[in-house]
Amino acid sequence: MIEPTYLKSFASDNHAGVHPAILDAITAVNHGDAPAYGEDAWTAAFGRHIKDVFGPRAEGFPVLNGAGANMVGLALMLGRYDAVVCPATAHIASHETGAAERLLGTKLITIPTPDGKLRPDDLSGPRSTLGNHHDPQPRVVSISQVTELGTCYSPAELAALADAAHAAGMRLHVDGARLANAAAYLDCSLSAITTDVGIDVFSFGGTKNGALAAEAVIVLDPTLAEAVPYLRRQSLQLASKMRFVSAQLSALLTDDLWRRNASHANAMAARLADGLASIPQITLAYPVESNAVFATVPPAVAAALQEHFLLLPPDESTGIARWMTSYDTTPADVDAFLDALRKAAS
Numbered sequence: 001m002i003e004p005t006y007l008k009s010f011a012s013d014n015h016a017g018v019h020p021a022i023l024d025a026i027t028a029v030n031h032g033d034a035p036a037y038g039e040d041a042w043t044a045a046f047g048r049h050i051k052d053v054f055g056p057r058a059e060g061f062p063v064l065n066g067a068g069a070n071m072v073g074l075a076l077m078l079g080r081y082d083a084v085v086c087p088a089t090a091h092i093a094s095h096e097t098g099a100a101e102r103l104l105g106t107k108l109i110t111i112p113t114p115d116g117k118l119r120p121d122d123l124s125g126p127r128s129t130l131g132n133h134h135d136p137q138p139r140v141v142s143i144s145q146v147t148e149l150g151t152c153y154s155p156a157e158l159a160a161l162a163d164a165a166h167a168a169g170m171r172l173h174v175d176g177a178r179l180a181n182a183a184a185y186l187d188c189s190l191s192a193i194t195t196d197v198g199i200d201v202f203s204f205g206g207t208k209n210g211a212l213a214a215e216a217v218i219v220l221d222p223t224l225a226e227a228v229p230y231l232r233r234q235s236l237q238l239a240s241k242m243r244f245v246s247a248q249l250s251a252l253l254t255d256d257l258w259r260r261n262a263s264h265a266n267a268m269a270a271r272l273a274d275g276l277a278s279i280p281q282i283t284l285a286y287p288v289e290s291n292a293v294f295a296t297v298p299p300a301v302a303a304a305l306q307e308h309f310l311l312l313p314p315d316e317s318t319g320i321a322r323w324m325t326s327y328d329t330t331p332a333d334v335d336a337f338l339d340a341l342r343k344a345a346s
Helices: 020-028 041-054 066-075 099-104 120-127 155-167 179-186 228-234 243-276 299-305 331-345
Strands: 059-063 082-087 107-111 137-144 171-175 201-205 215-219 292-296 320-324
Touching (some): 041 059, 059 066, 059 228, 066 201, 066 215, 066 228, 082 120, 107 120, 120 155, 137 155, 179 201, 179 243, 243 331, 299 331
Parallel strands (some): 137 171, 171 201
Antiparallel strands (some): 292 320
């Protein structure tokens, strides 16, 4: 057995293991044979879960990873000369190696924002190019919930953005890799920040919330849903043994496991942020509204921490570090991290 040589990771919620209940769900479906490519009973059950949670018009399609979910979701809404409007910090713009441009042939129109969130007024510039055949046509607005800076859109903010996008003839897509964390922070249902506010297509992330290679594309427009099976296959996101993906997602949606996991991760981030208040050299860069803490850290302090914890280095231009908590982060983990931080800062 290979044992880790480092202490707890605060680099990413992707570093956490698989939640025991989700491992149990995988084991439970690991008996006998079953039809492949989603023609199994567990994938059908997942589809019913999606309708229970997001409404009768919702159609859910399991996929393997978040970037793939974004590509399938965006492809549903884009023509050959269409563009996507997104924040400059968006994952599709900064962390997916140009997948949208390469695989979808689309242009990303990136908008600088102070907090990772787009607002209705941010659409005025892109909207002005509609109908001009010299410009790519903005057809989709894509945002992340939670944003890449750890902030959350409120239901009112989402509804206003959806209204503005639809009024301009654009659709609204949400990268929901941490959708569960947003709903937990906002103390609302998953549908309150998706179905109820006019989102067209979104992803529901499982991997960052205790699952193993399990995400879903959720489509709320039936006219779009019929194309997903073809685009999912073409995008290499159709799992042959899909029952093992579907069972994980159903486990998350059963008895609000998604909320318990996300609420705990958020609480650990809040505990970390509260502890930073006693360290004058460390300042929060953004509000803590999820399981992410962004803080300005002196280089020497950051280097000392990396000797004991698995961390990403701070941004060289800003000195801002991102620390992530997960469903399995414990109060003792956070306190040990804070103790190491105080020692390094002193």
